[in-house]
Amino acid sequence: MDSFRFIVERGPQDLILAGEEALLESVSNGAPPILRFVIFDPTAVLIGYHQAVEQEVNVDEVKKRGWDIGRRPTGGGAIIMGKDQLGWEIYADGSLLGGSPENAIKKGAEGVIKTLQKLGIDANFRPKNDVEVKGKKISGIGAFSIGKYIAVTGTILLDFDAEALVSTLRLTSEKLKDKLAKDFKERLTWVSKELGRSIEMSELISIAKDSFSEALGVKLMEGQYTEEEKKLISQLRLKYSSPDWIYNLRKPLSGDVKFIERKFPGGLVRLQVKLAGESIIESVLLTGDFFVEPRRAIYDLESRLKWSRVDELEENIREWYKGIKIIGISENDLISLFNEVLKK
Template identity: 80%
Template structure:
């Protein structure tokens, strides 16, 4: 039976997210596979890799609450992680968890489902990347890879405050707050809500540890970071706490911008286009809560479209799409989005 190291980390967003990159690097260099549970302290508002903070987050409200803002190295949407949410992460050779992001996500979901079953809560996997209870999401999952090695990261909502979530999102209107809070309560659920009582995080951790051990069919051994991992995490904390990474990686365009957003099975896609005249595209920004492999491929598409002619856009998108993998978004979807935004 394969041996996994088991690590529990409670700390700030920069240390935890630096760990996500460092641990994938470590196992790709021969370290033992890892299951890590994480608790964010202080609370952090985390955007997905392809999102723009200014589009998603009420920055002033986050500062007022004394919370952090961070950017995950995975795709997906904006989430709040604090002491009432358990994060879980798997770092392993893809042969142990799944050769594609979809397979790895589903395997990780099995650990969540077994954890909830031990609490008497019936749950199931909902493609593309959620675990749900009676139609309500209780866990979101993401994945990113490095060669043949993969990281699967997810959450288990132990408790949740819809009003707090809404307060730190950037909304087009204050009137949307009550409606959105109700939507969150309708679409999400959490362990304490399902049980009708509060449960200690330490108990969740013990149940989840046993459940992931079963789901992955591995032996977990309590462990700590290696000296090399500690050093790399320390170095990467500068990156994950830097404004360059958090705010400037995906910066909204300025000036006279054409804009569109579309909800697709693979997630919300937001496209900004700045034109140089009627027929030439000066620049493009594509953001959203989607998942794509390779992770930086969206930059390649933006570079292809920069200074391209409008009539060449479809060919550029279709050529680019042959080299990437996006869950739930087709080449036709992207072509149609650009046709619509360019017609504005």
């Protein structure tokens, strides 16, 4: 039976997110695989890799609450993580996780489902990347990779403040389907709500540790970071605390910009296009809560389309799709979205 190191980390968002990048790199360089549980302290609003803070977060409200804002190295949507939300992370050779990010997500979901079952809560996997209880989301999951090595990260909501979610995130009419915030709260659930009582985080961690061990089919050994991991985490904290990384990596375009957003099975896509004249694309920005492999591929598409001709759009997108994978968003979906925004 394979062995994984088991680590529990509590700290600010830059420490934890630096660890996400550092641990995958470390494992890809030969370090033993890891299961890590994390608790964000102070509470943080975390946006996905492809999202723009201005589009997703009510920054003034977050600052008023004394919370942090961070950008994850994975795709997906904006979430709130604090002392009542358990983060879990797996770093391993893809062969131990089903061979692909999609299968790795399902493996992680099995750990969540087993945890909830031991608490008497019936849960199921909901494609593309959620665990649900009676149709309500209780865990979101993301994945990213370096070659054959995969990181899977997710959550288990022990308790949750739905009012805080509504007030700190910019919940657009497209994403909410014009429903009121009250209706949005019905889309989520959490452990204490389902049990009708509170449990301690330490109890949840103990149960989840055993459950993930079973789901992964591995033995967990109480572990610690290698010296190289400690060094790399320390270095990467500068990146994950940097305003350039958090706010400017995916900054909305300015000037005369055409804009559209659309919800696909693979996530919400926000598209901005700036034209030079009628036939030349000056610049493009694609943001949203989708997942792309490789995760920097969106930059390649934006670069490919920059200063390209509008009549070359379909050819460029189809060529780009040959080297990437987006879960739940087809090349025809993206081409149609561009055609629609260009008609505005």
